[in-house]
Amino acid sequence: MPAAHDHLSVRDYSASHGSHDHDHFQILLGLQGELELEVAGRGRRIAAGDGCVVPPGERHDFEARFGARCLVLDSHTSDWARARSFAPPPATLALATYLARACTDRLPRAQQQGPSLLLEAWLPPTDASPLRPRRAIDWDALARWALTRSGVGPTVAELAARVHLSAAQLAARCRDERGQSTQQWLRELRLAQARAWREQGLSVAEVARRSGYRSPSALTAARRRAGI
CATH class of the missing domain: 1.10.10.60 (Homeodomain-like)
Structure with a gap:
């Protein structure tokens, strides 16, 4: 179950470099553009439909050279630690787009239930296995x-x-x-x-x-x- 103080928002990123860390999970889902992100020294790019779970305490740097918009969930729900092992399925983008509109239009029920819906959509069925360890590329x-x-x-x-x-x-x-x-x-x-x-x-x-x-x-x- 999501924590009562989980918070959904829509954030616009620019070419200005940012860097911080949190005492909670931060979940980002790309809506538009590309966000360049570096978490604990590992870089990645978040385009529309891509997602990333940033664990508590891990410093992350970010910028979007040509602008980017993301749905952002700040959460203390421990199940997001398990969600890190999975990539968000393609259908999650449709949910993220709806939740972004709910944030903009201030729809209270969607904002309240959105965090649990997002976690449920992100995680595979309970009988699914997490991603196998990948062979390292030299x-x-x-x-x-x-x-x-x-x-x-x-x-x-x-x-x-x-x-x-x-x-x-x-x-x-x-x-x-x-x-x-x-x-x-x-x-x-x-x-x-x-x-x-x-x-x-x-x-x-x-x-x-x-x-x-x-x-x-x-x-x-x-x-x-x-x-x-």
Whole structure:
């Protein structure tokens, strides 16, 4: 059962960086935009339909470069510790959207019953098993392997096969563990290698050829966008 002082709200996040911790669980469900979140040193992004349970006492940093809106539940209900083992099912977004409207329109019954409904929707049936421990990805080893590939380098599918995952599974792991998409991770890896080659004295043209860029100007533009 939810604690009497559980509180639902709708919050808008901006590019301004924030950081704090609480003595209660904080549950976030994405409604619009993308919220960049780092909890206890682990980064992730919350888009519409994504959810995250922040445990009591864990400091979390957050920002939304292009704006984001989330349904936020501040809760002292201990069952949220169990909910951390599960991702919110897709149908939870519809409930979150309704509860967000209830907060805006100040519908008392929905606000009162919303926390328990959200927990019930988030948790699977009682006979379901929590997520199995996932095999760790050695990102450093994967990066070394990726850099041995000449030209445009490996595809996302080839990267995923290397660690015995599907492309979708690797994408999810990359978002959870690296805080970015697989393509962003690959691009930063290539640009870091390009910078190292330039520091070794190779010409921009040769570095562009090795890195898989179609021209030196394309490489220069990519580095400028990445701030390298």
